[in-house]
Amino acid sequence: MSDFQRLEFQAIMKARKLIRDIGVSSVPIDLEPFATAANARIKIVHDLNDDESGQTTQIKGKHxxxxxxxxxxxxxxxxxxxxxxxxxxxxxxxxxxxxxxTDTLMRYGRRPQEEMLCDVFAAECLLPYDLFSKDVSDTEISLAAVKDLAQRYKASLTTTGSRFAVNANEPCAFVLSEAGHIRYVSRSKYLNEIKGWIDFNISLPKGSVAFRLTQDSSKTEDYDELASDVWFNGGIKSRPMLAEEAILLREWDQCLSLIWFDQSLERSDQRSDYDDEAEPLLEELDGNLPWPSKRRRR
Ligand SMILES: [Zn+2]
Structure with missing residues (x-):
């Protein structure tokens, strides 16, 4: 585990502790108890410039x-x-x-580690693990499902999509690209198991739906089924075809892709069973954790 992953894990644990202490049981969450727990007060103002999201000041010992x-x-x-x-x-x-x-909050280029950790914490609070992972497992993978959850949880498509992929019960990835470059990738553990890696800081693959959207100004969303080697170097043997659904966020020159494998794409593929008893706290950490294979054949 890298140092950043360790810090990311700690940020997630602190968010979950706060969620437990507050006793969040429904969504969208109520922000007030979070502010109270941080000895803070929320003040909504309407005279900030559009490029400012907010700031924190101290008044009489209170944030x-x-x-x-x-x-x-x-x-x-x-x-x-x-x-x-x-x-x-x-x-x-x-x-x-x-x-x-606002620019700092929405851009993915090089951001200080502290800022990324605060985003991780914020995402975890908005999408409480127990509630969100259940909702994800109750739904089919699609951009429509991500949009629906984003609305219910009052989270952005980007935040929701990245957590959606992590919690998916199929091999699934979420990719954020900016100006045609891959900036952020999150993956389900099932994608890790079939060794579906996607590099970042490289250009979008030419055959991808995301790439096509960035080249074609007439559409902002599209879906296609592609050979798995479009996204995965050398392809994935047991899974020759993948599904990709992508949406352009023109405001930020970003494109979001949801990439997954499902049974309808692989009718001949033997169904396999997965053991769902993986450690739930570690379960959703993205990336390079060494997952013991939980696969077992029926
Ligand atoms: Zn910050």
Whole structure:
């Protein structure tokens, strides 16, 4: 596990502890108890510039989180939780100056580690593991499902999509690209098991749905079934075909892809069973954790 993964894991654990302490049992979550737990007050203002998401100041020993009320609600919520993360995780703000710029929050290029950890914490609070993982396992993989969950949890498509893939019960990946470059990848453990790696900081693969969308200004969303070697070097032997559904977020020059394998693509593929008793806390950490194979044939 890299140092960052260790810190990411700690941030997730702190978020889950807070969720348990507060006793979150329904979604969308209520922000007030999170603020109270961080000794903070939320103040919505309408006179910030559009490129400012918010900032935190101290008044009489209490944190005051100021948030831009002109932004979409889901963005306001993320801003508030990101600021709460700075307080709870005791991570200094690495924004340029005290203000949290929208650009900083939405861009994936090089971001300071502290800022990424605060985003991880915020995502975990918005999508509480127990509730979210159940909702994901109750639904078929699709962009429509991600959109539906994003609305219910008041989270962005990006946040929801990245956690959706991690929690999926099939081999599934979520890829965020920016200006045609892959910037962020999250994967389900089932994708790790079949060794479905996707590199980042490289260009989008030419045959991908995401690449085609970035080249064609007439569409913002598309779905296709592709050979698995489009996304996975050398392909995946047992899974020759994959499904990809992608959506452009023109505002940020970003494209989100959901990539998965399912039984309808592989009718001849033998169904296999998975053991669901993996450690639930570790279960959803993305990436390079050494997963013992839980696969067993019927
Ligand atoms: Zn920050």
């Amino acid at each position: 005051v989180i100021i948030v831009n009320g002109n932004h979409r609600e889901e963005r306001q919520w993320f801003t508030v939780l990101h600021e709460i993360a700075h307080i709870v995780l005791e991570l200094p703000s690495k924004h340029q100056g005290p203000k949290l710029r």
